[in-house]
Amino acid sequence: MKINWGGGIVIAIVLFMSFILYFVIKVQVNPKYDNDLVVEEYYKHDAVFGQEMKRVQNAEDLDQKPLIVKTAAGITVVFPSAFKPHKIKGTVSLYRPSNKKLDFEIPISLSNPSLLIPKSNLVGGRWDINMEWQYDGKQYLTKDTFYIN
Structure with a gap:
């Protein structure tokens, strides 16, 4: 199967978005990273x-x-x-x-x-x-x- 340049760009964008989403989820779920505000309310x-x-x-x-x-x-x-x-x-x-x-x-x-x-x-x-x-x-x-x- 041959991938043209348009398909390559779409695959690259999807991989990049997946990479970023992985780190966002990792930081939100892991209790090691404290995401509290400096001031409550x-x-x-x-x-x-x-x-x-x-x-x-x-x-x-x-x-x-x-x-x-x-x-x-x-x-x-x-x-x-x-x-x-x-x-x-x-x-x-x-x-x-x-x-x-x-x-x-x-x-x-x-x-x-x-x-x-x-x-x-x-x-x-x-x-x-x-x-x-x-x-x-x-x-x-x-x-x-x-x-x-």
Whole structure:
């Protein structure tokens, strides 16, 4: 049986599509490949984006901003001395973009102006930090990214 050039092109396209489809199915079925979203309920999160930007702007408008510093002991959040530590409430959320199972939150409950996140809680790599906090009824959001060795 002789195959002309048109039949060869069709066979090549079908083989290529089969090759691609094989890998798509392999990635979707194999539990080794994690296909989760970074944020659960992404569209609900996107709906409150305007409020989030207002809290970020509130944090940027501060004369003295809280500092998030990488130290040998871990990550330290230092609030300015102008704030009374017992009036600061909120949470510090640490997100690991490569593995959501490592994500965790720490409530902000201070007796002194600093909060330490121990290095023992942090696996090496990139960490995204979202600190949602409020002081005297005004809400703030501070974001930062750190790399732990």
